[in-house]
Amino acid sequence: MRIALAIGDAGGVGPELAARLLADPAMQDNDIVVVGDASVLKMGATHAGVTLDLPVVAPDRVAEGLPSGHVLVDLGNIPADRVTLGQSSPETGAASLQNFAAVLRLARAGIADAVMFTPFNKHSMRLARPSYIDEIGFIDRVLDTDRSGREFNVLEEVWNARVTSHIPLSEVAGRMSVERILGSLRLTHEVMTGAGKPNPRIGVAALNPHAGDGRNFGTEDDDIIAPAVAAGVAEGIDAKGPIPSDTVFVRAVRGEFDAVLTMYHDQGQIAMKLMGFDRGVTLIAGYGFPIVTPAHGTAFDIAGQGKADLGATMQAALLGARLAKLNPARDPQPLPADWATAGVEGAAALVAE
Numbered sequence: 001m002r003i004a005l006a007i008g009d010a011g012g013v014g015p016e017l018a019a020r021l022l023a024d025p026a027m028q029d030n031d032i033v034v035v036g037d038a039s040v041l042k043m044g045a046t047h048a049g050v051t052l053d054l055p056v057v058a059p060d061r062v063a064e065g066l067p068s069g070h071v072l073v074d075l076g077n078i079p080a081d082r083v084t085l086g087q088s089s090p091e092t093g094a095a096s097l098q099n100f101a102a103v104l105r106l107a108r109a110g111i112a113d114a115v116m117f118t119p120f121n122k123h124s125m126r127l128a129r130p131s132y133i134d135e136i137g138f139i140d141r142v143l144d145t146d147r148s149g150r151e152f153n154v155l156e157e158v159w160n161a162r163v164t165s166h167i168p169l170s171e172v173a174g175r176m177s178v179e180r181i182l183g184s185l186r187l188t189h190e191v192m193t194g195a196g197k198p199n200p201r202i203g204v205a206a207l208n209p210h211a212g213d214g215r216n217f218g219t220e221d222d223d224i225i226a227p228a229v230a231a232g233v234a235e236g237i238d239a240k241g242p243i244p245s246d247t248v249f250v251r252a253v254r255g256e257f258d259a260v261l262t263m264y265h266d267q268g269q270i271a272m273k274l275m276g277f278d279r280g281v282t283l284i285a286g287y288g289f290p291i292v293t294p295a296h297g298t299a300f301d302i303a304g305q306g307k308a309d310l311g312a313t314m315q316a317a318l319l320g321a322r323l324a325k326l327n328p329a330r331d332p333q334p335l336p337a338d339w340a341t342a343g344v345e346g347a348a349a350l351v352a353e
Contacts, residue, residue: 001321002066004103004112007036007044010083010092012298013308014118015044020310021317022070023050030321032070033057033112035340036099039080041072047304059102059340062111075099075340086300093124097132098341101142105339107289108143110332113324115291116316119298134166135284139291149286150187153272153295154319155279158252159200159259160268161188172264173207173220181228181261188259189237191285194327195319203248203257204229204241205267211242225263249275269295278311281319288330290323292316 005021008014018034019041021027034041038056045052054072062073078095100120106112125132132138136149153160163184164175185202192200204225208218215222225242232239243251245262249271252260262268272280272295280295294312302308336342 001113001324002031002033002111003114003116003317003320003324004106005032005034005317006096006099006103006115006117007034007040008099008118008293009088009096009121009124009298010037010040010043010078010080011085011087011089011124012119012121012300012303014120014298015040016048016304016306017044017118017294017308017310017313019045019050019052020048020308021313022052022054023048024310024314026314027070027317030317031066031068032317033066033073033106034070035073035075035102035106037076037078037080037095038072038074040078040083040095043080043083047306048308049306060337062106062339063109063335066111073102073340075102085304088121088124088127088300090124090127093121093126093128093132096120096125097128097138100135100138101342102340104139104142104291105335105342107291107329108333109335109339110329111335112289113329114289114320116320117293118313119294119296121298121300135291136165139284139287143287145287147286149284149291150184152188152191152283152285153268154281154283154315155272155276158249158257158272158275159188159192159197160262160272161259162262162265162268164264166265169264173218176207176220176224176263178224178228178231181225182231184261185228185232185237185239186235187286188261189232191283192259195323196326197258199238200258201256202232202237202239202259202261203243203252204239205245205248205260205262206242207245207263209244211244278309279315280312281316283319283323290320290327292320292323
């Protein structure tokens with residue numbers, strides 16, 4: 001399998017994680033095409049204490065074919081001497097956006113089987129592009145689709161899917177609907193089955209304390225979540241809920257569920273990171289190819305110190321390769337000539353300033 005790897009925020013641990021992944025023998029069975037600035041990758045290798053000697057392919061030659069093994073596509077979009085470690089900046093945000101858009105187009109063209117990125121910093125990305133909200137919205141724009149995928153957090157012992165993602169907590173209840181929850185159940189069932197976990201058992205978290213406690217603490221659990229679960233069960237999905245969110249993960253860890261569907265971001269993230277911060281993977285599904293990243297951030301406090309743990313990054317790469325092998329992409333589209341730069345307004349100007 002070939003993984004298209006976008007170097008994440010250059011001010012964080014992304015460059016050193018990318019370098020360590022490329023140097024790790026565990027990746028020898030997969031080809032990685034890493035996309036970003038060559039000087040940033042070299043900086044990351046220095047911080048990680050590894051030596052890399054990758055063939056470099058110019059962006060305008062990628063469509064001609066890539067050699068086997070790991071390769072670098074040098075976008076030259078942020079010289080390492082312009083990077084301030086441990087800080088957000090519009091320059092690193094612009095480079096992250098350009099790298100991300102480029103690897104998405106490689107996968108859409110069938111040149112890569114999976115997409116991966118080391119940690120981005122959303123503040124940097126918004127400094128470069130104020131309209132940026134999150135990865136899913138950006139993917140939709142780059143791929144010109146309204147498919148709006150879903151995020152999963154993955155540990156070997158349990159998966160977590162969520163109905164809403166990067167929105168204020170005050171908006172969660174208003175975004176919930178029977179159709180949205182049922183769609184999340186269907187996608188969880190489909191993606192996990194495609195990942196070699198057929199007929200997954202899904203526990204569905206309640207929104208309110210004690211699942212509403214007989215409507216004393218809210219009505220959403222009875223009026224929205226319960227009908228969605230019933231509809232999923234009627235379709236053959238193995239789902240139970242709503243289950244109070246303070247016990248649903250306990251039941252999952254004890255082996256009752258393979259996945260937990262939560263209603264909002266931190267409802268699941270807190271539990272998943274407590275269970276496996278150094279192993280957790282974020283999977284974005286629904287676009288025809290897997291998109292994966294370690295489920296932690298840029299760790300500005302240790303950037304450049306060689307302390308970043310490779311565990312979650314390695315697990316992300318292995319999961320992306322496994323999913324791509326089990327679910328080959330279909331209907332590739334031609335790679336446009338401007339694949340490395342199109343639609344990333346301001347990136348070149350920011351870096352050139």
